[in-house]
Amino acid sequence: MAKNDYYTTLGAARDASADDLKKAYRKLAMQFHPDRNPGDKAAEAKFKEVNEAYEILKDEQKRAAYDRYGHAAFENGGAGAGGFDFSQAGGLGDIFDQMFGDFMGRRGGGGGGRATRVGGDIRANIEIDLSEAYFGTKSTIKVQTRVNCDACDGTGSEAKDRAASDTCSTCGGMGKVRAQQGFFLVERSCPTCGGSGRVIRNPCRVCHGQATVARERSLQITVPSGVEDGTRIRLTGEGEAAGAGGQPGDLYVHISIRPHAIxxxxxxxxxxxxxxxxxxxxxxxxxxxxxxxxxxxxxxxxxxxxxxxxxxxxxxxxxxxxxxxxxxxxxxxxxxTPQHLTRRQRELLEEFEQEATQHAKGSPEAEGFFAKVREFFDGKS
Missing domain, CATH: 2.60.260.20 (Urease metallochaperone UreE, N-terminal domain)
Structure with a gap:
């Protein structure tokens, strides 16, 4: 049976840009994914066809070969995608990885590669005066964090045996594991190796193989002029360390402003x-x-x-x-309204009240209100 044209399969023009091809693929992959169409063989077949087409056209060299020779460029042991094995696709989680990985700003490794170890984020709170928020200020804070272990240079291994580690049996060296949660596949760092993909044979005696140790750090925070109550300042890379080769987390400083007396x-x-x-x-x-x-x-x-x-x-x-x-x-x-009047003040106010009663124009709002009250009661009678 002859294969459909890959461009036709994706519903894209032959001169479509890489972004246009990706958009077309995303739409169809979500539509026909077997996780969204359980038991639908036709949808599964269409999903495989869409993936095969995109695997060829997203690669510039393969696309050039296809544009010149068509399907023949990948037959008889050619470099094409061949039959698409859904069992290797990783489920709907891979589709989300491709679609939203960059958009969500993921710091871990994408695709099927090993995840990059990332240190934990830290939160710190500071309180400033309203005048400090007006002018801007600098504040020194102390945070409890984790830094790379000096004894093992953040490797987690004893100095004499730093290269000795085995592939993690839990994640197979990928550094991440997946678990099904209803409709979605959730991916997280491997709990056994902490995302490194390796298990240390001879752990460091200081950090016990964790590659980091707890420590208090002092940091100077610059608070900009005009900052508002509840503002969060992010300091990239000032969070917890992740060991050698890892990426440190971030520090998030939450600012609150004390009430002012005036x-x-x-x-x-x-x-x-x-x-x-x-x-x-x-x-x-x-x-x-x-x-x-x-x-x-x-x-x-x-x-x-x-x-x-x-x-x-x-x-x-x-x-x-x-x-x-x-x-x-x-x-x-x-x-x-004055309180605790002196005798003279009371006398003056009583004189003022007598004058005000005779000359109501001095209090037009009060006079207008009571005029309406009189009209109200007159209408009732």
């Missing part, structure tokens, strides 16, 4: 609540307020200012992270 923050905006006496709000005037950078600013308060009104101070807020832009500062006034 200022509140909302992104790049700073809020400052300023209480005003009744006389200040009624008569108006000028007040002096602090600014986060340590300076002072004067704010003019118009006569008749109401509680809750805000006044804007441009560019007095936080800088926007990784930007030259700067937010604003808002002064929100809160008119405070």
């Amino acid at each position: 200022f509140q923050r909302d992104g790049a905006t700073i809020l400052c609540r300023v209480p005003l006496r009744i006389s200040q709000a009624a008569l108006g005037g000028e007040i002096e307020v602090p600014v986060i950078d340590g300076s002072r600013a004067k704010v003019k308060i118009p006569a008749g200012t109401q509680s809750g009104e805000q006044f804007r101070l441009r560019s007095k807020g936080f800088s926007v992270l990784r930007s030259a832009a700067r937010g604003d500062m808002y002064i929100q006034v809160a008119v405070e």
Whole structure:
């Protein structure tokens, strides 16, 4: 039976780019994978056909030979893919490896090669003041981590026998194992060899073959200006060591900002609540307020200012992270009712209340509300 044209099998044009071929293959491989079509012989056959076509066309030399000679280039012992053995495909996990391995930023070895040992990631927490978040700061932290063992240079073996190791029987030297979890195949580092693919014959007496030892490290962290509460800073390669030939993990620093006694923050905006006496709000005037950078600013308060009104101070807020832009500062006034009045203050307020009753225009909001109340009750009667 004659084979279908490989380009036709993938639904791709003969001049398709490598990316276009890969996209076509991914779509069909997911569609016809036997794990998604259990018991469907036709789907399994189509899956094998799609894989055979892509195995040829993804290789530039094989593709050139196919374009020139067709299927004949790989017959009679040629260099082609031949019959595709699904048992060697590794199941749906391999499809995900090919599709998403690079996208997910995997640091381990891809395909069927040995996995690269990767050290563990570390988390550290630091707390800073609001002013430190405004200006930026440097902070020294201490972290408990693992570093390469000095006694064995991170090999895990005694100095006289560093090359002596055997292929791991659990993973067959691949450094990774797979386990079925429902529909998916989950891949992880081999628990026996830790991802190295080898088992040490004569372990180091200091690290007991682990290649790393526990140690406390001090690191200086640079906190950028404008950082927000909950920000996470990643320091690549500052995590736990993985032994000789391995890749260290990362350090993730989580930043929290202590509450400030005067200022509140909302992104790049700073809020400052300023209480005003009744006389200040009624008569108006000028007040002096602090600014986060340590300076002072004067704010003019118009006569008749109401509680809750805000006044804007441009560019007095936080800088926007990784930007030259700067937010604003808002002064929100809160008119405070006086307490613990002196006799004279009470007399003055009583005089004021008498005047206010006769001249209601001084409190239009109150007068308007009670006018509506009177209308409400008049309508009821």
